[in-house]
Amino acid sequence: MPEVTxxxxxxxxxxxxxxxxxxxxxxxxxxxxxGGSMAVTQGLLEEFGAKRIRNTPxxxxxxxxxxxxxxxxxxxxxxxxxxxDFLTLSxxxxxxxxxxxxxxxxxxLKVPLTxxxxxxxxxxxxxxxxxxxxxxxVHVPGLKVVFASTPEDVRGLLWTAIHDDNPVVxxxxxxxxxxxxxxxxxxxxxxxxxxRIHREGTDVTVIATGRLVHEAxxxxxxxxxxxxxxxxxxxxxxxxxxxxxxxxxxxxTTRCVTAHEAVTRAGFGAELAAIVQHGAFDWLDxxxxxxxxxxxxxxxxxxxxxxxxxxxxxxxxAVRRTVARA
Amino acid sequence: MExxxxxxxLKSEGDxxxxxxxxxxxxxxxVTQEVEAEADxxxxxxxISDGEVDVxxxxxxxxxxxxxxxxxxDGNGASPQAAASDAPAAEAPTQAAPGTTRAAERPPxxxxxxxxxxxPPAEAARAAAAPSPPAAAGERVKASPLARRIARERGLDxxxxxxxxxxxxxxxxxxxxxxxxxxxxxxxAAPAARPQAPAPPGEVEIVELTSVRxxxxxxxxxxxxxxxxxxxxxxxASELSATRERMVELMREGEAKPTVNDVxxxxxxxxxxxxxxxxxxxxxxxxxxxxAANVGIAVATPNGLVVPVVRDADRRSVQExxxxxxxxxxxxxEGKLQLADLEDGTFTISNLGMxxxxxxIAVLNPPxxxxxxxxxxxxxxxxxxxxxxxxxxxxxxxxxxxxxxxGSEGAEFLRDLKLFVExxxxxx
Numbered sequence: 001m002p003e004v005t006x007x008x009x010x011x012x013x014x015x016x017x018x019x020x021x022x023x024x025x026x027x028x029x030x031x032x033x034x035g036g037s038m039a040v041t042q043g044l045l046e047e048f049g050a051k052r053i054r055n056t057p058x059x060x061x062x063x064x065x066x067x068x069x070x071x072x073x074x075x076x077x078x079x080x081x082x083x084x085d086f087l088t089l090s091x092x093x094x095x096x097x098x099x100x101x102x103x104x105x106x107x108x109l110k111v112p113l114t115x116x117x118x119x120x121x122x123x124x125x126x127x128x129x130x131x132x133x134x135x136x137x138v139h140v141p142g143l144k145v146v147f148a149s150t151p152e153d154v155r156g157l158l159w160t161a162i163h164d165d166n167p168v169v170x171x172x173x174x175x176x177x178x179x180x181x182x183x184x185x186x187x188x189x190x191x192x193x194x195x196r197i198h199r200e201g202t203d204v205t206v207i208a209t210g211r212l213v214h215e216a217x218x219x220x221x222x223x224x225x226x227x228x229x230x231x232x233x234x235x236x237x238x239x240x241x242x243x244x245x246x247x248x249x250x251x252x253t254t255r256c257v258t259a260h261e262a263v264t265r266a267g268f269g270a271e272l273a274a275i276v277q278h279g280a281f282d283w284l285d286x287x288x289x290x291x292x293x294x295x296x297x298x299x300x301x302x303x304x305x306x307x308x309x310x311x312x313x314x315x316x317x318a319v320r321r322t323v324a325r326a
Numbered sequence: 327m328e329x330x331x332x333x334x335x336l337k338s339e340g341d342x343x344x345x346x347x348x349x350x351x352x353x354x355x356x357v358t359q360e361v362e363a364e365a366d367x368x369x370x371x372x373x374i375s376d377g378e379v380d381v382x383x384x385x386x387x388x389x390x391x392x393x394x395x396x397x398x399x400d401g402n403g404a405s406p407q408a409a410a411s412d413a414p415a416a417e418a419p420t421q422a423a424p425g426t427t428r429a430a431e432r433p434p435x436x437x438x439x440x441x442x443x444x445x446p447p448a449e450a451a452r453a454a455a456a457p458s459p460p461a462a463a464g465e466r467v468k469a470s471p472l473a474r475r476i477a478r479e480r481g482l483d484x485x486x487x488x489x490x491x492x493x494x495x496x497x498x499x500x501x502x503x504x505x506x507x508x509x510x511x512x513x514x515a516a517p518a519a520r521p522q523a524p525a526p527p528g529e530v531e532i533v534e535l536t537s538v539r540x541x542x543x544x545x546x547x548x549x550x551x552x553x554x555x556x557x558x559x560x561x562x563a564s565e566l567s568a569t570r571e572r573m574v575e576l577m578r579e580g581e582a583k584p585t586v587n588d589v590x591x592x593x594x595x596x597x598x599x600x601x602x603x604x605x606x607x608x609x610x611x612x613x614x615x616x617x618a619a620n621v622g623i624a625v626a627t628p629n630g631l632v633v634p635v636v637r638d639a640d641r642r643s644v645q646e647x648x649x650x651x652x653x654x655x656x657x658x659x660e661g662k663l664q665l666a667d668l669e670d671g672t673f674t675i676s677n678l679g680m681x682x683x684x685x686x687i688a689v690l691n692p693p694x695x696x697x698x699x700x701x702x703x704x705x706x707x708x709x710x711x712x713x714x715x716x717x718x719x720x721x722x723x724x725x726x727x728x729x730x731x732x733g734s735e736g737a738e739f740l741r742d743l744k745l746f747v748e749x750x751x752x753x754x
Binding site for chain 2 (some may be wrong): 254281284285286
C-alpha cells in the first residue's frame with residue numbers, strides 16, 4: 001500500500017469524484033490557480049478546468065447558498081471554506097436552509113452538498129483563524145458531521161460524504177495535512193457512523209477526534225509503560241455517531257476519557273460523556289474525564305496557544321486520573 | 327404478590343442505612359430477594375423481625391438518629407399510610423414488599439456534619455491519601471457505579487468495604503477483593519447453599535418445604551385440576567441442529583453461544599404468534615390472549631424448579647435469546663432472580679433432552695394454557711421417501727388446557743412448530 005499524506009488523500013478523493021461524476025464541482029476562495037490556502041486543490045484546475053474548479057468572492061454565505069441551490073438542482077457541489085472560523089458566516093444557509101430542505105419538502109428536495117473546511121491550533125494564526133467548531137453542527141438535525149484523523153480515513157470518508165444525499169460538514173485539521181499514512185490502492189468508501197478502534201486496551205477508553213487521536217495514541221504508548229492499557233477509539237463521524245461501538249468499548253474497559261481540541265465546555269466530549277454514562281452506567285468505575293482546550297480565545301503567542309489547547313500529556317493525565325488510587 | 331416472608335434482617339436496630347442498601351431478605355412465592363432501603367438514615371426500629379407479612383405492612387422504621395418512634399409501627403397493618411403521613415419530615419416506616427417501601431427524603435445536611443468537614447485541612451488531606459476506612463454510620467458511601475453493581479450482585483455491603491479510589495471511593499477492585507476475602511457474605515445471598523447436617527443413618531429425613539418448593543406444590547396441584555390433553559409429534563431435527571451449529575460458527579466475540587433450545591424458543595415464539603389461542607392465560611373463566619410470546623424456560627436450581635421468562639421472544643434474534651437465557655439461567659442457579667424475571671410468561675418450554683429423556687409429559691404452568699415438553703435429539707430410524715433413514719430425531723409433547731384450547735387448535739400449532747423445526751427458514 002502506498003504512503004500518502006493526509007493532504008494528498010483529500011485531493012485523491014476529490015479528483016476521483018470529479019472524474020467519476022460530471023455533477024461534482026468545487027467552489028471556494030482561492031481554490032483554483034492558488035490551489036487553496038492549504039494547497040489541497042493544487043493541480044485540479046489544470047485537469048478539470050475553471051467551470052468545475054471555481055474561485056469565488058469572499059462571501060461564505062454566498063458560496064454556501066449557491067452550492068445549496070446547485071445541490072437541489074441535482075449537482076454534487078463540494079465547497080471549501082478556507083478556515084472553519086468562517087463557517088459562522090454561512091450559518092444561516094447551513095442551519096436554516098441546507099439542513100432543513102429535505103425534511104420540509106417531504107423528501108421532494110435533497111441537498112447532496114459537502115462542505116470541506118479546516119482549522120485547529122498549531123500555527124498561531126490567532127483567535128479568529130484556529131478554532132474547532134465541530135460541536136456547533138452536531139447540534140443541528142439534518143446535517144452530517146465528519147472529522148477525519150488519518151489519510152486512509154479522510155479519503156474514504158470524504159468519498160462517502162460527497163456521495164451522501166444530505167449536507168455533510170467535513171472537518172479537516174490543518175496540522176494533519178503533512179501526516180503520512182498507508183492508504184489502499186483502491187479507494188474504499190468508509191460508511192458514515194462507524195467508529196474506528198485505533199488501539200485495543202483493557203483499562204480505559206479514550207474517545208478522541210481529529211488531532212487528538214494522534215495525541216491519544218501517544219498518551220497510550222506512555223501509559224503502557226506504567227502498565228495502563230488504553231483503548232483509543234475515533235468516532236470519525238460525529239453525526240451520525242457510532243454509539244454502539246463507544247458504549248461497548250467503555251463497558252469493556254470500565255473507564256472513559258474524551259479528547260478533542262475544541263474547548264471542553266459544551267464540546268463534543270460532553271455529548272460523548274452523556275452517551276457513555278447512560279449506556280455504560282453500571283460499568284463505570286471512575287468519573288468520565290474530558291480533555292479539551294481551556295475556555296479562552298486562542299492567543300497569538302505560540303507558547304500561549306500551546307498552553308490553551310490539549311496535548312498528549314493532558315490525555316495521559318486524564319487517563320491516570322481514571323485509574324488513580326488515592 | 328400479596329404476601330411474603332421476612333427471612334432475616336440484614337441490618338440491626340441502630341444501624342446506619344444508605345438508600346439502596348439491602349435491608350432484609352424477603353421470601354416470596356416466586357423468588358427470594360433482598361429488599362433495599364429507600365432512604366438514608368438509621369434503622370430505628372424493626373417491627374416485624376421474621377415471618378409472613380402482607381404487602382403494605384410496616385415492618386420497620388428508618389429515621390434520624392435519636393428520634394422517638396415509639397408510637398410508630400405498633401398498630402401494625404392498621405394504617406401504615408397514616409404512619410407515613412403523620413411523620414412527613416422525619417420517620418419513614420419501611421413497608422413490606424419491593425416497590426412499596428416508603429421513606430421521607432431528607433437532605434444530608436439534616437444529619438450530623440460529615441466527619442471530613444470538621445477535620446483540619448492537613449488531616450483531611452492525609453485521610454484522602456490513605457485507603458479510607460469503611461464509611462462511618464450515617465455517611466454516604468462513595469462508590470463507583472460498577473462497584474455498586476458488583477456489590478449488589480454478590481450481596482456485599484458497600485459500607486463495610488474500604489475504598490482505595492480517589493477521595494476514598496470504593497471502586498470495582500475493592501469490591502472484588504472484599505468478595506474474595508468474604509465468602510460468608512456471598513453465602514448470605516444464597517441461603518440454600520448453607521450446609522445441612524446429614525441425617526443419622528436409619529432415620530427418616532424430614533425436609534421442610536422452602537418457599538419455592540411450597541409454591542411448586544401449590545401451583546402444580548392447581549394445575550392438576552385443569553382438564554388437559556396431550557399431543558405428540560416426532561420431528562426430523564437435522565435442520566434444527568444444523569442451524570444452531572451454523573450460528574455457533576458465526577458467533578462473534580462476546581456473544582452468548584446459542585443452544586438448540588434457544589433456536590427452539592425462537593421457532594416456538596414464531597408458531598405462537600401464528601396461533602394466539604395457545605399463547606394465552608386462563609384467568610377467572612376468561613381467556614387472555616397475549617400480544618407477545620413471553621416464553622418461560624424451566625430451569626432446575628438447587629432450590630427447585632423456576633421458570634424465568636424470555637420476553638418478546640417473537641421479536642428477538644436467536645442471538646439475543648441466547649444472551650437473555652444465559653443471564654436468566656445463571657441468576658436462577660444463584661438464586662438472584664427478581665420478580666420481574668418470572669412474571670408475564672405466556673408459554674413454557676421444558677426440555678429434559680440433556681438427561682437423555684426421549685419423551686415426557688409436562689404439567690401445565692398456570693395460568694398459561696399450554697406447555698411444551700421437549701425430549702432429546704437422538705439418531706433414530708425414521709421413514710422417509712418410502713425407505714428407512716437414520717437421522718437426528720426429536721419428540722415434542724404439548725400439554726393443553728382444554729378449557730381454553732381445543733384439540734384442533736393445539737394440533738395446528740404443533741403442526742406449524744414441526745414445520746418450523748424441520749425448516750427453520752419458514753418461521754421468517
